[in-house]
Every structure is written in structure tokens, then in C-alpha cells.
Amino acid sequence: MTADIHYRPRGAVTGLRVGAHPSRQVGGMGTFRDLVPFAAHPDARRIDVRATALDPFDTTMVRRLRQRASIDVYALVDLSASLRYQGNAAKAALVGELCAALARSATRIGDRFGLIGCDAILRLDCFLPATARRGVAADVEMLLEPSRWVGAGAEGLLEAAPYLAGARKMVFLVSDFLLPLDLLRRVFESLALHDIVPVIIRDSTEGADLPEWGLLDLADLESGARRLVFMRPALKRRWLAEDAARQTALRQLAGQYGRTPVVVTDRLDLDDFSRGLLEA
């Protein structure tokens, strides 16, 4: 049995469907919330005999319980070609693996899972409306096969907001985040209603594993632009410093809109990912 991803939406879930997450909904199932007079909550099944007997005014008291509700989980996936990067692992494969695990985990606890793929536009061929169907994980794996990553740019992420209208949802924004911070800010703003979890797919060959010396002829996976770089320790230090600064800026930006990013480096460890989600 594969491990599941354990996630907790921020705040109370507003959904009406019964599920696994604490909600503001008051109902007949769940954990104890408070005692109210029978008149206020006429649920005869939950009459609290002890509280009623103890009540000095002989009011019939009813236990109100916190209903647990389900939430829609969406994976908003950056389908730009930069995720075709192949280092210690293929980033695209990691994304597919992650989304399939999310779909499996979500449907197992009664949440619905949906998928939105974007590059320069919102990719309708890679769109899956939220569904509680159990087989959705297999669909997600099929939709996210590596040949989908062909686009350049990620402006399509801005078009996703209308597809996510309505109740508060949990949105995993999966990307390598090699995007302009300005674009990211606008994406975060457009999704501000939702619980956004940025998931950064990284590879250690992009940072720490860079060579110390030598010539690297770099080719941008999206634009195809080439640049010859003469690597040397000083340049690598500068590269890593710039990278670290960028990651910090990303954390700050994401933090302003909810959560700090969860980073997946080289391999996907679901337990690790769950822990990262709790810390985020």
C-alpha cells in the first residue's frame, strides 16, 4: 500500500459534503461543540440526558457537534517546458507522481480532486474538474505524462481563477517557480480566496551539484536560448547566492498569501511531503 499525503486545509472548511476536515458546519456527527436548548437545535437524537437533568431551569439540552466536511483539492500544474528538466530526476515525472498521490489521498478521505494544467494558456486538454471518483489517480497519471510539457511561459495560471470559483478550495500550485515574481504575485492574488500550497520542484543539479570548474553551454528549455558560462568557484558561489535570494523572495511572497512553499528536491517522499505541508 502506498503512503498517502496528509493535508489539513487552513481554517474551517465551508463545504456541505461530509468529509474529513473540521468545518464550521454544525451537525450530528463529529466532535463535541457545545450544548444548546432543544428549541435552538431540535435534534432529538443528540439530547444530552445528563445536561438536561442538571439544568436548573429544566431546559432540554441538545449536544451540538462539529460536522467534518470535505474540501475540493485542486492541483494547478505549470506545464511549461522548463519542467522537462532532467537532473537527478525528471521533474515532469515527479509532478505526475505527486499529483497522482494527491488524487489518491484526496479521494480516499472523501475529498474531490481536480487538475488544471497551464502554460501560456490554460490547457483544456489537461483539465480535470473536481471529482470524488476513486479512479481519478489513474486519470491524473495519464493526463500528466511527460509529453504534455511543451509550452513556454506560465501566464495561463492567471486564467485558472474562474475555474476555481465558489467555496474555498485547497490549491496545490505545482511548478519549478522559475517564473517572474511579478507574475507569481498576480497568480497568488487571483487565488487569494483559496488555501494555496506552492510546491517547488527542484533538482540538486541546479544548485549544489553544479560543477566548480569548466565551460557549460546552457540551453533554456523554454526559449532555447543558449549561453556559454565559464564556471569557477566564485561564479558558483554567486549563482548559489542568487538562487538562495530567489528562494527567500519566493518564501516571503508565498507567505504573504498563506503558506510558505513545500520543496520537493530530486525525489518524492510522501511522508516528507506531508511533514512539509504541516510546517508550511
Added chain:
Amino acid sequence: MILNADHPWVLVLLPLAVLPWLRSPHRRTAIGSIAVVPADRLSAWVRLGLRIAGMLAIALIILALSGPYHGGRLVSRIGTGAQLVLLLDRSGSMSDTFAGRTPEGAEESKASATKRLLRDFIGRRPHDLFGVAAFSTAPMLVLPLTDHQDAVLAAVNASDRRGLNFTNIARGLGMALSMFAADRPDEHHVILLVSDGGAVIDPHVQDQLRALFARYRADLYFLFLRTAGSKGLFDEPGPDENTPQAMPEHFLHRYFQTLGVPYHAFQAESPGQVEEAIRQIDALERYPITYTEHLPRRDLTGWAYALACPPLLLLLAAKLMEARVRVRPAATRPDRRVAA
């Protein structure tokens, strides 16, 4: 300084020199976004330097392939001399001595003496164009008109081999005349006919030869090597031998006189007389002649290759300096679950 090339068409390939600006020769390393690469001035210089090196290497190699040189012109100069065709008799009797015997000991055959004296003659006239033809039964083109003295000397050297026993002067003359250009009035044409016997020329062929001489305007020198006891050129025939068959040399002489071109006949009965005759010819044939001289040229191919070498070495060094992003084998990757 005039640059020139042996194969100029190779230079058509020169636009290939822009290739380094269009394509990269290095191993491609894919990266998610080029924007994360820090701007680096040294890298930019290396980039520019390698492109220029690639361009230079391609351009210089193409230049080298085209075979560049400078100098090496043909210069036309005016000297004194003539275009001279040596028409040598190769009949068997030329291998005999002037006494009409097979040479023994220190005796010299007519052919050897002629050869030796002609060599001196050629050596004294550096600006002449020489051609060599020989004849016995049929004419042989030995060497067309050329200013390469070595070739001429070699051709003359080979002229004392034994030949066949027939003398076909008419066809030999025809071949000698055909070496000249008919449409160059500024050239001076000379035929030096060396023979030890006359031959009967058919009247029909006589007319053809006369026409040819009129067309090519060649001076004719007839060096007759008279063998002891035989009839001479200038001997008047007796009443009973007044036919070409009886005295072919004399009738040949008379025919040549009617050709309408400057004609000199020399009769030599010993090597000394041959030398005297050749000296006279040398003195007579002094005309202005246009000759061409090759100025030596300097081959620049080596220089082009040498100049292409440093850029090539630079490119090689760059190729060897290429780094590779090393992918760690799965086993050595840190297992974050254990680490956490």
C-alpha cells in the same frame, strides 16, 4: 602585394565562417530558465572569444584550402633571340662518323657531335624558345616550343639514339612548321634542319611545303653533314646525273632556295665545321623576342594553416574544459527520510 589563390572557388565557402555565431559546438546542458544564471562578464568574454576563434579557424582553413600565394606573376620581357625548332635527322647514317664508318674508340659519330654542339648553342641562347622534332621514316614530335632549357637539353641528349634508315624531310619540315603560330608577325621563326642526306620531295608535296612556309614565315637553316665521299650540296651535277634521284641533296638545296624565305645552307664535313656553322647561325639569329618569365611566388598556405592553429587550439581547450552536470547515482543520494 598581390594575393592570389590556386583554387579561388574554394573561397565560396567563406560564409561558413559565420557558423560559430549560429550554432554552438559545445555540449548542450539543458536548464529550466536561463534567467537564473548570474550575469558574468568573464563568461561573456569567453563566449565572444570562442566565437571569434571559431570564425577565424574556419575562415583560415578555407583560405588555406584555396592555396593562397602572393607574387608569382608572369612577366613579359623583350630579349634577343628567336623561336627555334631543331629538326634532327634520326636516320641510321647519323650514327656513323663523318668518314662514313661506325665510330671506334675516340671517334665521334655525326649525331654525337651535333648533340654536343647543339647543347652549347642552346646554352648560349637563354631567351629562345626551342622546339625539337626528329624525323626518319616518319616525323616525331619530341618537344613543343618551350623555354625550359632542361627539357630542351634532355630532348637533344636523346637525339643520338639509333634510328631507321630512311629520310623523310618533307614531313619533318611540316611538323616543324606546325609548331609555330601563324598569326604572330612579331615572332621570329627559325628551323634548323640537321641532316646528313637529302631526300627527294614529291612535286605535289613541294607545293604544300611552299604554302606552309609562306604561311608561317620561318627562316630555314640547313646544316648538311656531309659524309666523306658523298655528293655535296653545292656540287653542280654532271650531265648524266641531273635528276633529283641521282643528287637529292643538291636538288633539295635548289628547292629550298625557291621557297621565298631566308635560307642558309651550311655544309659541314667535320665537327669543327659544324661548330663554325652553328656559330654563324647564332650570330645571324638575333631578333627582338618577347619572352615570359615566371617571378617566383610565395606560397601562403603554410601561413594560413599556422594562423589557424592558435584558434583551433583554443577551441580544443574549450572543448576539453567542458563541464558536465554530474547526476548522482540513486544509491548515493541522501535519503531525507532517514536524515529527518
